[in-house]
Amino acid sequence: MPPSSPSRSPWPAFALIGVAVGLLALAFLWVAGWLQPSRIGGGKLADSLEYNAGKHPGWRRAHTKGLCVTGHFDSNGAGVALSKASVFRAGSVPVLGRFSTGGSDPFGPDGRPTFHSLALAFHLPRGEEWRTAMDHTPIFPVANAADFVALQIASKPDPVTHKPDPAKMKAYLAQHPETQAFLDYMATAPLPASFATGTYYSINAFRFIDGNGQSRAVRWQFEPETKGGDLDKKTLDQQPVDFLFDDLIARVKRGPLRWHLVIVLADAGDRTDNATVAWPANRRHVDVGTLVLDRATPEETGGCRDITYDPLVLPNGIAPSDDPLLAARSATYAASFHRRAVEGPHPDAISLAAKGGQK
Amino acid sequence: MSTRPDRFSPVARTLHWTMAALILAMLFIGVGMVSTAEPLYPTLLAWHRPIGALILVLALIRLGYRLHHPAPPLPADLPAVQKLAAHGSHWLLYATMIAMPLIGWSMQSAGGYPVRLTTWLVLPPIVPRDILLYGFLRSAHTVVAYCFFALILVHLAAALVHALIRRDGVFESMAGGR
Structure with a gap:
C-alpha cells in the first residue's frame, strides 16, 4: 500500500473513526439500559423492595426470615406421562428446601397476615436441578414486573403508623383490581396454623413436556398429609x-x-400468563409423588441460605409458561443474590435464638 | 498482494472474525439481559452460557495456534511505544477472552446454580459453593466485561487508524482480501 500523501489532512479520517467507535459505544450503553432509566431490570425490582421495606444488607430482599429443611421426594411414576423430567421417574431424589415468611425483616414476628412459603430444590441426576419457590396462596397480587414495582411504592409503610399511605394505596388499587382481589382473598382465606399443614402453590403456570414432545400447561401444589x-x-x-x-x-x-x-392440568382457555388469575377447581389433578421432609436446620448451617430458589432453574421436561412474572422473579432473585453476596451474610433469627438458649 | 508474507493465515483470520462476532454478541447479550426483567432475560441467559463456553473453547484453540504461528511483524516505522501498546493490548485481549467465561462458570458454581448449556448438558461446578466468592466473581464479571468492551473499542479504533490514516497494511493483514 502506498503511504498517504503528506498534504492530505488526517482529520476527516479521525472524525470518521471517532463516529464509528462512538456509535458502537452508544449502542452498547443503550442495550445495557443506561440511556433508558425507566427500563425495569432485576436491580430496579430489588430497589423497589428496599424502598418499601428499608435496606437489610446481607439478607434476601424478600422472604427474608427462613429455615432450611432437607428430605427427599418419592416419585410414584405417574408424572412420567406428563413430563420427561427425571424427577418424575419412579424413585427417590434428595431435596433441599426452605420455609419462609413474606416480608423483608430478618427478625420480624411470624404472627403477620403474610405469605407462608416453601421453596424446594430437587437434586437430579447429571447435574440437573428443579427449583420452585411457592406460597400458601394460589394467586399472586400482581401480574408483571411494572405492577410489582408500583405496588412496592404505593404500599411503603409509614414509619409512624406502619401502614401504607391510604391515598397512595387507594390510587394504586383503583388501577389494579387484581391486587384488590388478592387483598380480599387474603382477608378471608384461612392462614394455616403451621408450616406443616399448609398447601403450597407454584404461583405461576409452567409447561410440562412429555417424552413425545407434547407440551401441557400446568400448575402444581404440595398438599400436606x-x-x-x-x-x-x-x-x-x-x-x-x-x-x-x-x-x-x-x-x-x-x-x-x-x-x-x-400437578394441575390447564383446560383450553385457562390463563397461563397471569398469576393473579386462579384456575377453576375442577381441573384434572394428578398426584405424582410424596415430598418427605425429615430435618430442619437454621439457615446459617442448613445450606439453603446461599442459593436462590429461582423458579426458572428447571430440569429438561419442565419449561416456563408465557407468564411474564417468571422472568421478573428470576431477575429479582438474581439481583438480590448479588447484593447480599457482596454485603455478606449474617446469622439468622432462628440460629441466634437457639444460641441464646431461648428454646 | 497475495505474496505478502506479513499477513495472518486463513485459520487465524477465521478464528479472529468468528470470535469477534461471538464476543461482541456476548457482551451485548450480557449487558442487555441484566438490564431487563422481561421474558427476554431468561431467553438471553440461555444463549449466554453456551456462547460463553464456545468462546472459551475457541479462545484456547486460538491461543495454542497463536503460540505456534507468530503474528506478522508490525511496520518498522511504528513508534516503539505504539508497538508496546499493540502487543500489550493483544495479550490483554487473549487474557480477557479466556478469563471471562471462566469467571462466569466459577461464579455460577460458587452461587450453586446448575450451568446448563443445552437441554442435555449441564456443566459440573469448578469451584465450591461460597456466597462471598459468588459476590466477588459476580461483580468481577461485570467490571471485566466493561473493561473488555473498552479494550475492543480501542482495538477497533487502532485498526481503523492503521486502515484509514497510516495505511500501512496492518489492517489488511487481518481484514484484507486475497
Missing part, C-alpha cells in the same frame, strides 16, 4: 416471635412431614 387448624387472625400479634419456625422444628423432631405433589 398433616391436617391442622388455622390461625386466629385477631390474636396474631400475641404469638411468640418465631412460633411458626419453632413449631416446624419441633414437628420435624417428632417425625417426617409429608406433602403430595399434585
Whole structure:
C-alpha cells in the first residue's frame, strides 16, 4: 500500500473513526439500559423492595426470615406421562428446601397476615436441578414486573403508623383490581396454623413436556398429609416471635412431614400468563409423588441460605409458561443474590435464638 | 498482494472474525439481559452460557495456534511505544477472552446454580459453593466485561487508524482480501 500523501489532512479520517467507535459505544450503553432509566431490570425490582421495606444488607430482599429443611421426594411414576423430567421417574431424589415468611425483616414476628412459603430444590441426576419457590396462596397480587414495582411504592409503610399511605394505596388499587382481589382473598382465606399443614402453590403456570414432545400447561401444589387448624387472625400479634419456625422444628423432631405433589392440568382457555388469575377447581389433578421432609436446620448451617430458589432453574421436561412474572422473579432473585453476596451474610433469627438458649 | 508474507493465515483470520462476532454478541447479550426483567432475560441467559463456553473453547484453540504461528511483524516505522501498546493490548485481549467465561462458570458454581448449556448438558461446578466468592466473581464479571468492551473499542479504533490514516497494511493483514 502506498503511504498517504503528506498534504492530505488526517482529520476527516479521525472524525470518521471517532463516529464509528462512538456509535458502537452508544449502542452498547443503550442495550445495557443506561440511556433508558425507566427500563425495569432485576436491580430496579430489588430497589423497589428496599424502598418499601428499608435496606437489610446481607439478607434476601424478600422472604427474608427462613429455615432450611432437607428430605427427599418419592416419585410414584405417574408424572412420567406428563413430563420427561427425571424427577418424575419412579424413585427417590434428595431435596433441599426452605420455609419462609413474606416480608423483608430478618427478625420480624411470624404472627403477620403474610405469605407462608416453601421453596424446594430437587437434586437430579447429571447435574440437573428443579427449583420452585411457592406460597400458601394460589394467586399472586400482581401480574408483571411494572405492577410489582408500583405496588412496592404505593404500599411503603409509614414509619409512624406502619401502614401504607391510604391515598397512595387507594390510587394504586383503583388501577389494579387484581391486587384488590388478592387483598380480599387474603382477608378471608384461612392462614394455616403451621408450616406443616399448609398447601403450597407454584404461583405461576409452567409447561410440562412429555417424552413425545407434547407440551401441557400446568400448575402444581404440595398438599400436606398433616391436617391442622388455622390461625386466629385477631390474636396474631400475641404469638411468640418465631412460633411458626419453632413449631416446624419441633414437628420435624417428632417425625417426617409429608406433602403430595399434585400437578394441575390447564383446560383450553385457562390463563397461563397471569398469576393473579386462579384456575377453576375442577381441573384434572394428578398426584405424582410424596415430598418427605425429615430435618430442619437454621439457615446459617442448613445450606439453603446461599442459593436462590429461582423458579426458572428447571430440569429438561419442565419449561416456563408465557407468564411474564417468571422472568421478573428470576431477575429479582438474581439481583438480590448479588447484593447480599457482596454485603455478606449474617446469622439468622432462628440460629441466634437457639444460641441464646431461648428454646 | 497475495505474496505478502506479513499477513495472518486463513485459520487465524477465521478464528479472529468468528470470535469477534461471538464476543461482541456476548457482551451485548450480557449487558442487555441484566438490564431487563422481561421474558427476554431468561431467553438471553440461555444463549449466554453456551456462547460463553464456545468462546472459551475457541479462545484456547486460538491461543495454542497463536503460540505456534507468530503474528506478522508490525511496520518498522511504528513508534516503539505504539508497538508496546499493540502487543500489550493483544495479550490483554487473549487474557480477557479466556478469563471471562471462566469467571462466569466459577461464579455460577460458587452461587450453586446448575450451568446448563443445552437441554442435555449441564456443566459440573469448578469451584465450591461460597456466597462471598459468588459476590466477588459476580461483580468481577461485570467490571471485566466493561473493561473488555473498552479494550475492543480501542482495538477497533487502532485498526481503523492503521486502515484509514497510516495505511500501512496492518489492517489488511487481518481484514484484507486475497
